[in-house]
Amino acid sequence: MIEFKAATKIYGKSDRPALDQLTLTVPDGMVFGFLGPNGAGKTTAIRLLTGVLRPTSGTVLVNGVDVTQDPVAVKKMIGFVPDSQEMYEKLTGMEYLHFMADIFEVSTEERKQRIDHCLELFELKDAAGDRIQGYSRGMKQKISVIGALIHRPPVFVLDEPMVGLDPKASFLLKEEMRAQAKDGVTVFFSTHVLEVAEKLCDQVGIIHHGQLLTQGTPEALRNQTGDASLEQVFLDLTQAEEAEGE
Secondary structure, eight states, rough: EEEEEEEEOOOOOOOSEEEEEEEEOOOOOEEEEEEEOOOOOOOHHHHHHHHHSSOSSEEEEETTETTTHHHHHHHHHHEESSSSSSOOOTSBHHHHHHHHHTTTTTHHHHHHHHHHHHHTTTGGGGGGGGGGGGGHHHHHHHHHHHHHTTOOOSEEEEETTTTTTTTHHHHHHHHHHHHHTTTTTTEEEEOHHHHHHHHHSEEEEETTEEEEEEOOOOOHHHHHOOSSSSHHHHHHHHHHHHHHOO
């Protein structure tokens, strides 16, 4: 379970929070989509969740553990795919995966089984011996996903995971996210692709200017606003919030 409790983040001397009193709960076994325009606060929330940043105030909990109080314990519970692709590019794909397995103390037998399965799933078996610096953006994204899942984390966090993936790889990743949730994993991801969120997510949250505007199932949000699609719900809510701020 993921819990944000009045989580706020203010950068430097800014007079406007990047994240403003975010209160949000995501239960186990759910695929949760975090939606919002550029600069809305999605990545800031994810960085608080994964312990990259500390909240200015409020708390973030993962399975009851405070990210600020015990960041190492939380990081062991999370598989994280960031939006940036800053990787150890001098390593081969296989070396990178073994490096990640070493960090999370995955046994030799378990890592072999997991690596073999995921390389086959994402069609990277033939490229596993090549250096990451020669990978395409999509290949880097796939190897990052495999590395994040290698220790079978109870929480899977992805920031804009579909960027750079071809249609087949995107489909495979979505299938894996659903499979993870079916196994009880909490899947939390940000995306700009509203069609993906509508089809994939059990629930979504829409954030704008650092504030959560709404949360619920795509169907419930459509019924609430009377809109035909999640895309229209998103546009109506964010445009209304903009109008109120003028």
